[in-house]
Amino acid sequence: MRTFLILVLVGGCLLAAAQSPSPETRKFIKVDAPVVALTHVRVIDGTGAAAREDQTIVISKGKIESVGDALSANVPKDAQLIDLHGYTVIPGLVGMHDHMFYPAGDAIFHEMAISFPRLYLAAGVTTIRTTGSIEPYMDLALRKEIDEGKEAGPRIHVTGPYLEGPNGWAPQMTELKTPEEAVATVNFWADRGVDNFKAYNFISRATLKAAIDAAHKRGLKVTGHLCSVGFREAAALGIDDLEHGIAVDTEFFSGKKPDECPVSSRASMVEVADELNKMQVSDGPIQEMIRDLVSHHVAVTSTLPVFELFVPTKTPMQQRVLDAMSETARNQFLQNRVRLDLPMRDPKTGEGRMSPWGRRFEQEKEFERAFVKAGGLLLAGEDPTGIGGDLAGFGDQREVELLVEAGFTPLEAIHIATYNGAQYLGELDRIGSIAPGRQADLVVIKGDPSKNIEDIENVETVFKDGVGYDSAKLIESVRGLVGIR
Numbered sequence: 001m002r003t004f005l006i007l008v009l010v011g012g013c014l015l016a017a018a019q020s021p022s023p024e025t026r027k028f029i030k031v032d033a034p035v036v037a038l039t040h041v042r043v044i045d046g047t048g049a050a051a052r053e054d055q056t057i058v059i060s061k062g063k064i065e066s067v068g069d070a071l072s073a074n075v076p077k078d079a080q081l082i083d084l085h086g087y088t089v090i091p092g093l094v095g096m097h098d099h100m101f102y103p104a105g106d107a108i109f110h111e112m113a114i115s116f117p118r119l120y121l122a123a124g125v126t127t128i129r130t131t132g133s134i135e136p137y138m139d140l141a142l143r144k145e146i147d148e149g150k151e152a153g154p155r156i157h158v159t160g161p162y163l164e165g166p167n168g169w170a171p172q173m174t175e176l177k178t179p180e181e182a183v184a185t186v187n188f189w190a191d192r193g194v195d196n197f198k199a200y201n202f203i204s205r206a207t208l209k210a211a212i213d214a215a216h217k218r219g220l221k222v223t224g225h226l227c228s229v230g231f232r233e234a235a236a237l238g239i240d241d242l243e244h245g246i247a248v249d250t251e252f253f254s255g256k257k258p259d260e261c262p263v264s265s266r267a268s269m270v271e272v273a274d275e276l277n278k279m280q281v282s283d284g285p286i287q288e289m290i291r292d293l294v295s296h297h298v299a300v301t302s303t304l305p306v307f308e309l310f311v312p313t314k315t316p317m318q319q320r321v322l323d324a325m326s327e328t329a330r331n332q333f334l335q336n337r338v339r340l341d342l343p344m345r346d347p348k349t350g351e352g353r354m355s356p357w358g359r360r361f362e363q364e365k366e367f368e369r370a371f372v373k374a375g376g377l378l379l380a381g382e383d384p385t386g387i388g389g390d391l392a393g394f395g396d397q398r399e400v401e402l403l404v405e406a407g408f409t410p411l412e413a414i415h416i417a418t419y420n421g422a423q424y425l426g427e428l429d430r431i432g433s434i435a436p437g438r439q440a441d442l443v444v445i446k447g448d449p450s451k452n453i454e455d456i457e458n459v460e461t462v463f464k465d466g467v468g469y470d471s472a473k474l475i476e477s478v479r480g481l482v483g484i485r
């Protein structure tokens with residue numbers, strides 16, 4: 001009898017065998033039929049092609065079976081029909097700078113192992129790269145729990161712990177003093193299952209080179225948020241991706257010394273920013289740097305939401321963001337916000353002045369457009385750090401809006417945030433676009449983001465591997481938790 005029961009249960013679960021959701025995960029699932037047809041929906045397929053009206057997408061066993069005109073679509077008899085008049089479907093977002101931690105203040109970061117995976121998924125982010133880990137064992141465990149269906153969240157590409165050099169400002173990061181230490185660190189974490197690495201501000205060229213070579217030997221990619229090493233130097237060393245863009249590149253600063261980060265204090269940050277802000281993206285050296293990155297196939301990850309928060313009076317304050325935070329996190333963010341909106345005191349003269357971040361932000365947007373125009377692969381991330389108002393998932397949506405603010409069309413911005421990430425990860429045959437045979441990672445949005453990009457915030461259902469999650473329930477389940485866990 002017992003065996004029979006188990007057989008029946010196993011038989012019934014066959015379709016979901018790869019990912020049988022736990023009772024906790026089940027709470028967030030609203031569509032879990034073997035065959036689903038999303039009918040009469042607008043489709044933005046992620047390739048950059050124009051939106052197609054009145055389409056039907058058939059999902060079968062976790063994959064997209066067909067996409068076509070609703071009138072002539074071949075819908076299987078047993079399909080669960082979901083009428084999506086007035087809705088748009090886009091591919092699941094691929095978040096390429098999507099940490100699992102949040103700034104607790106005083107350069108300390110807390111792992112958000114409960115709230116962040118749910119917020120990412122709720123916002124339509126079905127794949128992330130963690131792009132620097134503070135708790136790599138936790139990130140690895142989360143990847144496993146999510147893949148097994150025990151937790152609701154995105155597919156995770158776990159980045160190893162930060163590869164930082166000596167005298168960094170974040171004590172949770174290791175300080176690699178020699179190339180040998182870098183090789184040992186890369187191999188140790190590659191053995192434990194991380195699938196990419198990130199170098200940080202104070203690493204030297206020799207140590208970075210050793211880390212890149214060791215990672216490449218294992219078939220793993222390396223990105224960097226660099227300061228001591230310039231973009232062109234990193235490209236020559238073989239780096240695969242650069243985080244944040246020109247806003248952090250110090251190679252054009254007149255006082256830059258090899259292997260040294262000139263931004264080590266608030267005063268030097270302002271000094272460097274003031275000087276670099278005088279440059280134009282059209283200037284010869286910047287154009288040359290862009291050509292260099294493109295010819296070395298180095299991608300750039302855009303993280304506009306974290307920078308936007310540094311621009312005085314710019315950030316739109318959203319109730320959903322404040323609601324997700326703990327009281328402490330909310331108070332800290334609001335205090336940071338007020339401080340930034342007040343006139344800035346010049347660290348040298350003590351006089352009131354404008355923050356350099358307004359100009360820096362505009363320059364970054366211009367750089368990203370020029371990089372794409374030159375044939376560069378631009379990736380979309382968010383970086384949920386900074387002053388604390390850029391949260392998992394919500395920030396990924398904001399990134400797409402800010403790419404449009406930067407001058408990309410909504411279709412181009414969605415292409416960058418979906419297809420380009422999949423291309424970098426080598427997963428174009430599975431994710432990043434809507435086409436037959438791809439995994440059914442789909443975001444159901446009320447409205448039309450091809451016309452009004454802010455509609456991207458109106459996510460109602462997120463399909464991952466053909467299972468539809470309830471966005472509102474995921475968000476509600478972590479209300480007040482950001483900053484705690």
Ligand SMILES: [Zn+2]
Pocket residue numbers: 097099131132383385
């Ligand atoms: Zn980051």
